[in-house]
Amino acid sequence: MQNKIKDSLIELQNKPLQIQNKTFHSRLMLGTGKYKNLKDAQKSIYTSNTEIVTVAIRRAQKAKILGKSNLIDGLNWKKLWLLPNxxxxxxSEEAIRIASLGREMAKxxxxxxxxxxxLEVISDTQYLLPDPIGTLKAAEYLIRKKFTVLPYISPDPILAKQLEEIGCSTIMPLGSPIGSGQGLQNILNLKIIIENAKIPVIIDAGIGTASEANQAMELGASGVLLNTAVAKSLHPEYMAKAMKLGVISGRIAYLAGRMNINKQAEPSSPKHDISYQ
Structure with missing residues (x-):
């Protein structure tokens, strides 16, 4: 019986992440900004075993114009999937224009x-919180233009459902503000979004360490996207490995199902013998 449960868990863990018509075996996605150098970025991405790498289109375009080294040119895109952002x-108008450049970049x-x-639409320059109205407006247009839209939003269950209903392929609610490292600050809303969604939910932004990536996966998230936690750590390659393992263990723990929380203690050694079937 125990072997059957173990085999079932392994099968569920190995079940690929499906986004639209594309499948991925890794549930960890990495960004490409804020690294000290190209070497750190390359090693971190390789060590993480990620398959999806997100690149800021505007930053990549600017680097190209200035003739600076570009991470895009230093990665093996036969093994990685580009997620332009x-x-x-x-x-919304600016985001739509930049999205078109992103599709050309992928080609x-x-x-x-x-x-x-x-999709990121952010007019708040202090806290970098996403604009819900602008995001919804841009998502509607891009979906009509046959984009696979992954919108970045605040943990708003109503907006999340609206974006799903108009045809977005995932929902990407923030754990806490971008680059803050505050971890998951609105767990109740994240749980509601995950419970209500029929598409993948990727927790994006605010994760600072592997235990927080693990926590996101234990909630039932389909994956985690992060950048600063790895890029700004003392040893990015080590942190990338920790994040990989945190996501994997969190996924397995979610599938296993945690024990009930009890108000009182319960002895681990019962008074009467238990016969195992």
């Missing part, structure tokens, strides 16, 4: 069928 866009890397876009 619209970071830095303050309006130039040989991913001709890649229409993924991480």
């Amino acid at each position: 619209t970071a830095g866009c303050e309006t 130039r890397l040989g991913q001709t069928d890649n229409s993924f876009i991480k």
Whole structure:
């Protein structure tokens, strides 16, 4: 019986993450900003075993114009899937324009069928909180243009459901503000979003260490996207490995199902013998 349960858990853990018509075996996604150097970024991405790497289109375009070293040119895109993002866009119109550049970028890397876009519309310059109205407006347009839209939002269950209903391929609620390392600050809302969703829910932003990535997965999230926690750690490659293991163990713990929380203690050695079947 125990072997059957073990085999079932392994089968569930190995079940790929499905986003639209694309499957992924890793549930950890990494960003490409804030690294000290190209070498740290490359090693971290390789060590994490991630399959999805998100790149800020505006930053990549600027680096190209200035002739600076570009991480895009230093990665093997035959093994990685590009997730362009619209970071830095303050309006829906700007995000739509940048998304089109992202699709062209993917094609130039040989991913001709890649229409993924991480949609960010952020007009709040202090806390970098996403604009719900601008995000919804841009998502509607991009979906009509056959983009696979992964919107970044505050943990708002109503907005999450609206975005799912108009055709978004995942929901990406923040754990806490971008780059803050505060961990998961609104667990109740995240739980509601996960419970209500029929599409993958990826916790994005605010995760600072592996235990928080683990916690996100234990809630039932389909995956985790992070950047600063790895890029700004003392040893990015080690942190990338820790994040990989945190996501895997959190996923397995979620599938296993935690014990009930009791108000009183319960002895681990019962008074009467238990016969195992």
